[in-house]
Every structure is written in structure tokens, then in C-alpha cells.
Amino acid sequence: xxxxxxxxxxxxxxxxxxxxxxxxxxxxxxxxxxxxxxxxxxxxxxxxxxxxxxxxxxxxxxxxxxxxxxxxxxxxxxxxxxxxxxxxxxxxxxxxxxxxxxxxxxxxxxxxxxxxxxxxxxxxxxxxxxxxxxxxxxxxxxxxxxxxxxxxxxxxxxxxx
Numbered sequence: 001x002x003x004x005x006x007x008x009x010x011x012x013x014x015x016x017x018x019x020x021x022x023x024x025x026x027x028x029x030x031x032x033x034x035x036x037x038x039x040x041x042x043x044x045x046x047x048x049x050x051x052x053x054x055x056x057x058x059x060x061x062x063x064x065x066x067x068x069x070x071x072x073x074x075x076x077x078x079x080x081x082x083x084x085x086x087x088x089x090x091x092x093x094x095x096x097x098x099x100x101x102x103x104x105x106x107x108x109x110x111x112x113x114x115x116x117x118x119x120x121x122x123x124x125x126x127x128x129x130x131x132x133x134x135x136x137x138x139x140x141x142x143x144x145x146x147x148x149x150x151x152x153x154x155x156x157x158x159x160x161x
Contacts, residue, residue, distance in 0.1 A: 059141060060138075062140075063138050066137075070129070074129050075125050077128055077147060077148070082124070083155075083160075
């Protein structure tokens with residue numbers, strides 16, 4: 001019956017132990033159970049408040065940390081997008097190039113890989129920065145991992161993992 005006391009602060013444990021030891025046994029067992037139940041509920045509420053405060057402080061820390069490094073996160077996201085869809089972009093460009101001369105195809109490939117993907121990375125990261133600037137900071141610890149998981153699922157469906 002006293003197993004709930006391990007969740008309570010020491011002061012509540014002492015008060016309850018004294019009440020149990022010093023209680024007049026003329027009280028009914030139901031009164032004793034009701035008193036213990038009330039103190040148990042108070043202890044659980046206090047514990048939940050403590051857990052809630054710890055959760056909110058952790059979320060504030062993570063939000064601040066992600067917000068501080070948002071440029072790196074966005075760049076990693078843009079690079080991941082290009083890693084997942086780069087093969088499709090190359091295939092589309094070479095489908096457009098068709099049966100052109102060998103040197104033209106090599107030149108287009110070099111330009112695409114050196115300047116095209118860099119341009120797409122910059123464009124994608126700027127767009128993501130604009131989107132993330134509109135999102136409230138407290139949601140970032142949920143949105144960022146969710147987006148990377150979504151990209152992981154897309155990569156899995158494209159048989160890249």
C-alpha cells in the first residue's frame with residue numbers, strides 16, 4: 001500500500017509514515033486509504049509537473065541549438081535532397097542532350113556537376129531558410145528530424161539505401 005511513497009518527496013513520506021504510525025486505529029480503514037490516496041495523487045501531480053518542466057527546458061535547449069545551427073541543418077538537408085534526386089536530374093539532362101557530340105555531353109556533365117548542383121544547393125537552402133524562418137522555434141526539434149526521416153523514406157523507395 002505504501003509503494004507510492006517512493007515517488008514522493010521525503011517530507012511527504014515522513015508525514016505519511018507518522019500518520020500511519022500515530023493514527024488512532026479508531027479511524028476506519030477507508031479514512032486511512034482516502035488520506036493515502038490524496039497524498040499519492042498530490043505526489044504524482046508534483047512528479048508530473050517536474051517532468052513537464054524538464055521536458056520544456058529540454059525542448060527550449062534543442063530549439064535554441066537547432067536555431068543557432070540552422071544554416072548547417074538547411075545545407076545538410078539540401079545536400080540530402082540532391083543526393084536522393086541527383087540521379088534523376090542527371091538522367092533528365094542526358095535525355096535532353098540525346099545523341100549530341102561526345103565533347104558537348106562531357107562539357108554539359110561537368111557544368112551540371114560543378115555549377116548546376118551548386119546552384120541548386122544554394123537555391124534549395126535559401127528556400128528552406130525562408131520556410132524555417134516562418135516556423136516557430138519550438139516546433140523545430142520535431143520538424144527537422146521528421147523531414148530527414150521523410151527523405152530517408154524517399155531514398156529507401158528509390159532503392160538508394
